[in-house]
Amino acid sequence: MLPVVIVGGGLAGLNCARVLHKNNVPFLLFEAGHECGGRVTTEFVDNYRLDVGFQVLHTAYPEAKHALHFPSLHLQKFYPGAQIFKNGKWNLLADPWRKPLSAPATLAARIGTLKDRMLLAHLSSDVSRGSIESLFARQDISTRRRLEEFGFSSDFIESFFKPFYRGVFLDPDLNTSRRMFDFMFRMFGAGEVAIPAKGMMMIPLQLRLALPRHALIFDTPVVQVHPDQVRLADGRVVGARAVVVAVDGPSASSLLGLPAMKTRSTTTLHFATNKPPLSRAIIALDGEGTGPVNHLAVPSLASPEYAPKACHLIACNCIEPAAQVPDEALLGQVLAQMTRWFGKEVQTWHLLRIHRVRHALPSQPPGWLEPADRPALLPSQVFVAGDYRATASIDGALRSGRLAAEAVMLSGFRRNLPQARPQS
Ligand SMILES: Cc1cc2nc3c(=O)[nH]c(=O)nc-3n(C[C@H](O)[C@H](O)[C@H](O)COP(=O)(O)OP(=O)(O)OC[C@H]3O[C@@H](n4cnc5c(N)ncnc54)[C@H](O)[C@@H]3O)c2cc1C
Known part of the structure; x- marks a missing residue:
């Protein structure tokens, strides 16, 4: 046959x-x-595991739950929330239901307003209602318009949603379809964000x-x-x-x-260090919109197997227009930004690789x-x-x-x- x-x-x-x-x-x-x-x-460099472009698996993905055997992947979870660098300071936005002890810090964050925090809960219940097909059946608009119509303040959109969903869609301007946004927002609410212990x-x-x-x-x-x-x-x-x-x-x-x-491109710079710049496995965001790094993570804080013993792996992720900047110039810009974020310790970081993924994702407009x-x-x-x-x-x-x-x-x-x- x-x-x-x-x-x-x-x-x-x-x-x-x-x-x-x-x-x-x-x-x-x-x-x-x-x-x-x-x-x-995943590429192996000097005993580090470098995912070619930082990416994560959502444990709520309906198809993945069916096609994959999660226990054998030994999934290692990220903290449910993000920390955002804005006006020279770090701000924590955590999921108050999963991390109730973080509620005071989340309320004190200088990002958006109290109303924005309440709207997050409404949005979460809005996208969790009904089937995924029923979400997709709603009228399609851009993610930005969806958030504006929902009532979020422009500060919250610019400082939180924009860098967070830039990292997900690799879209600089939140022009991606609200169907994709609703789907991903539902996934964030319904499960964990994880990486397999030994790499994607x-x-x-x-x-x-x-x-x-x-x-x-x-x-x-x-x-x-x-x-x-x-x-x-x-x-x-x-x-x-x-x-x-x-x-x-x-x-x-x-x-x-x-x-x-x-398509959308992305560039990831992986660094090795002895001292991680973050205290937990969390996504760190550029709330100032200066770039070139939009989001950063330390995968070895989620899974120690990503780095040799006593070492850590840092993934600095840039979106367009970093693709147009040559390696040396980009490295200089990244280190300057990271020094603003983390101080002089950045000088001890050792560059492992720069990965440029030209066709990382299809563009997904309304x-x-x-x-x-x-x-x-x-x-x-x-x-x-x-x-x-x-x-x-x-x-x-x-x-x-x-x-x-x-x-x-x-x-x-x-x-x-x-x-x-x-x-x-
Ligand atoms: C940097 C980055 C970050 C991402 N982050 C996430 C994330 O956090 N979460 C998430 O869910 N998704 C993420 N994604 C998206 C996800 O990885 C992709 O959507 C998915 O892997 C695409 O799978 P695919 O099989 O459709 O395409 P591909 O993975 O592109 O596979 C297509 C295959 O076809 C082969 N091929 C092409 N032409 C030919 C030919 N002529 N003959 C034979 N073979 C051919 C290619 O070599 C390739 O192996 C990310 C993607 C990237 C690149």
Whole structure:
């Protein structure tokens, strides 16, 4: 029996493979790189684990709960809140329900007003009501307008929401769809923010290890796609029962002739230090909007395995326009800003790597997410998956992969694929 061919071994392709494999549908997955994981990857440098671009897993992600086995990832949690640097001082905004002892500090923070704190609770209950589909069915506007219409003060939007959601969407101006914002706000409220103890790469690795090795073919870009075959870069043609293109948005545009997609970039500077600049695993934000660092974390405070013994790893994350600044100049700007934040100790930080991720996330303006899932089968009879088809996140990528596998199987039933009922 011809296999289903999956193009791309990111989370979308891997989850598509997982669902097909579980349903005894033979598949072959072609990945251009030499490892699975796509944008979720971890690099080892001097015994530090550097996630290529700081990212986190939300334990409330509905699809991830289903596709992944959380206990084996040994998830290490971040503090529920953020600390914000503004007017030369640090301010703590913590979730008062999960960290009641932090309430006095949160109330005293010089960010926004008392009304803003109360609105946060209303917003949380607003986005938690009903199904996720019902959230997406609401009228779509920009995140900024959503927050303004909800009544938040401009100080709170600028000093808290803007840097916080810049870190999530990599969007400098809160122009991202309110559907994406509502989804993420719901995730923050419903669960924990975590990283696997041994790095984000453990997520794709877990999926990969559950798949038959012979079906995963690395270092093999696909250059042409048809409904019943693909052409590899070395000229070989591989026949397929169905083809699922599970690549990133820009690659999908060129492989499938889809319209060009705007993407968001990010730059992460990882430093090694003996003394962590924060006292807990919390996200630190630029509440002044000066940049270039928008958000900073010390992953080794969440998981000591990110750094050698007695050492710590700092991830300084910049969004656009840092991508245009050459390494040396960017490093100088980052160190100057970090010295304002943490003082002279910054001079002891040792730069490990600068990672620039050009197509980190698709841009997701209003209208980007549709109330219902987009069909995984294109009019060209090729199946598609990838985060650009859903919420641009780990969860969206996993979801799109499952939906593509289910669509293949449903169409395959008409073409005598195994008659198992799709089970994800
Ligand atoms: C810096 C950064 C921070 C992020 N932060 C978060 C976060 O905190 N939380 C969160 O939920 N999400 C976050 N994300 C988003 C999340 O990582 C992505 O949405 C998700 O990993 C995308 O998975 P994917 O499978 O759709 O695409 P990809 O991971 O891009 O996988 C596509 C794969 O296709 C392969 N490919 C491309 N072209 C071809 C070809 N022609 N032939 C064969 N293979 C090909 C690529 O090599 C790649 O492996 C972040 C992303 C980045 C980059």
